[in-house]
Amino acid sequence: SQQGEEDPQALSIQEGENATMNCSYKTSINNLQWYRQNSGRGLVHLILIRSNEREKHSGRLRVTLDTSKKSSSLLITASRAADTASYFCATDATSGTYKYIFGTGTRLKVLA
């Protein structure tokens, strides 16, 4: 079964708006990552947040982590058409290991 589940499955917004997607997981983790996948391409690592962190920023990306709720959110501010992609969260399959389990992803479409 999936360790991480993203919500919503699909999201369509206008350029300039913010996009928020969520990830829920089942077991304790050491860290959580977010990846982007453009159509037909491999995944690209966006950001990693450790279990002792609550919020992290990278450019227009903001990630939060709530370990009590076993959930994370990814916020993309001032979205652009180029942000159109699928976004995946990944968590270490067993806390402290180097195996990561990916969710099913959120498909984001940014309309120009």
Add this chain to the structure above:
Amino acid sequence: DAGITQSPRHKVTETGTPVTLRCHQTENHRYMYWYRQDPGHGLRLIHYSYGVKDTDKGEVSDGYSVSRSKTEDFLLTLESATSSQTSVYFCAISESFTESAYYGYTFGSGTRLTVV
């Protein structure tokens, strides 16, 4: 993707035939992984390697085997291909894992495999 290449990029094969996919890296990373991606399932880990000749199973390893005889190459073999193994296969690499210095995977561009 820089430092990691997968071959072939596309392959069509017949049911029952063996198939080998190759992942080659130039980053000298210790860890290598094979995932498959299917609609509705996201990415699922097939096998991974934590060093030369050191491999272990992931969550969907049945029907697959791997080998790593050199740091730079990680081979995935479908012993007898079935239609359920039609998928996109991704290889990923990562640096040695430490609590303070882990930066995620680098993925290859994928191999689209069709079993007919």
